[in-house]
Amino acid sequence: MKGLYCKLGEANELKFIIQETSIAATIGDHQVKVQVKGCSLSPVDIKLCEDLKLQRERVPVGREIAGIVLQVGPKVTFFHPDDEVVGILPLEAEMSGLCDVVLVDEYNLVQKPEKVSWFEAAGAIKDGLRAYTALHTLARVAVGQTLLVLDGASSVGVLTIQLAHYHGVKVLATAISPDDQKFLEQLRPSVGKKIKPRVIGVWDSKVDLVDSCLEETGGLGVDIVIDAGVRLYEEEPEVKKHLPHKHDIISLLAVGGHWVTTEDNLQLDPPDSRALFLKAASISFLNEEVWEASRSRQGRYLRILMKALGPLCS
Template sequence: MDGQLLDVRISVRSCTIDQSNHPLITKFVSRDYKDGVIVKDVAGIVIKVGEEVTRFKEGDEVIAVLPVNQYFDIKSGICDLPEYFIVHKPSSLSWEVASCCLSDGIKAFDALHYLGRVRAGDSILLCNAASSFGVLATQLASNWGVKVFLTTSDEETGQMLRTMSLDVERTLIGHQFVMNSIMDETGGMGVSCILDNGVLPNHQSMEENEWKKPTKHDVLSCLAVSGRWVTMQHDLQLDPPDSEILHLKNASVCHLFPDALVLSCLHQDKLLHIMDAVMEKAAAGILRPHLMSVLPSSEVSSSLFPTMNRIVLKL
């Protein structure tokens, strides 16, 4: 930390881990990470601050998002970060719950507010929502007065979502009838926003993929006039007929890659605003991490993935 005037040293109490197998994220990931497992965020107590740090003091309970290009050694339990990646942790939240909410909360805010621009009275279709991110996105959209429709890949995950008592209009199982169901539910108008977790090309056999994801055509068909399609398909290709549908609907498509907010110095104010909002809503009980697995740090392994749960390590 020597010479880093804006750095804050944190004694970490918990952190969340994830896979770094995203083909774009791997370009930025610190080489010190092994087995494709990276740390997404840390929560702990401030033990030292740089000379120019103004927002924190020793003893503060904080939570911080970690850029993928910065390494955190779980065994040491000490993390040095610039103060613009850090916010105060509400005292009512446990270390584990705060950690679980942060990364998925940032992603949800970015997708719904900044990209999807949803507001009260809008409707949204969340595809493959059976994940820690999907649950938080559902809770956030419902809190804003948005009508939420969910899809899941199978009956088991659909039943799991139903047990969470989420405020949704309908949960659809599979994607073979998603277009007909959404058009029926909206009176043929479509939804204001669609957030996918990947889509299939129109020509790909849906039977072979067991209708795990929607096709591009179904997504475009479900969009309302002036709708917004927020996609996590990093290599999405739109053919001329797809572009024509978007054009005729005065609709738009944008890509969700929240790591860009953390890696770029351009949006530090936005990032801090989102982090504060996530912690505020988590403290108020609006964001509740149903899909969370808390493990000791000794059990870190790539075999934990893939999983729909957010993995939290207790240090």
């Protein structure tokens, strides 16, 4: 059978290749053989693999899978043949999720909800994990808080909005284009209170993000911010022009607020740190891959995978 792999080419460009691969003849004690019905093609983070010493000549593409269990190892307790499952292949996996059949540890899979299709399950599992990790594990979201979701029309943004509404959180979301704004304004959450998010069209140069957030919160600021990247300097490449400056995010945070960032090279100047100190605010770095780093959190990781698909069932 064939799988999709990538490798670094000249000038650090990713090259994708289709390669013949075979599955092991024997199945491990805690392994599950899955016939893949749906697979999601998320971006390949080569830098993360290098940081974790997982460099390989060819990296498998397609880690989020949904499928049917064909066979289970002798010590598998969670699954049985013909079960419908969904999960994320670990970073060190040797097989591509685009293969017809894959072998995966049982602790990387959960039962697929009946109401969710194969493609919905595979497409939403990682974004759901990211959203749930940001809201619950890092931000400790609570009823009555105000949340700002940057780039709310993105796949992660939409799931974050749905999960936040489920927990009674007031949601503000930014739109980076007129089409995104129209989409968000028509978005009616399927869970929790049927309240539309307040959309801030940052694509319009006349709209000020900080002023809009303070106006919506009566000058108190936002309790939680989940970004989609930030500008570290005033002069940034054109592709980052729609991103807010780090100082803007700090300025709109409420007292005791929490900023969840996806910016892995965030740098704070002393005035920024002073402003965070005065507000007793905090910052967390969002990296959903960290769940694989500790076996002691495996149970919590699996519970999150199951809950992450909850909005799709409503």
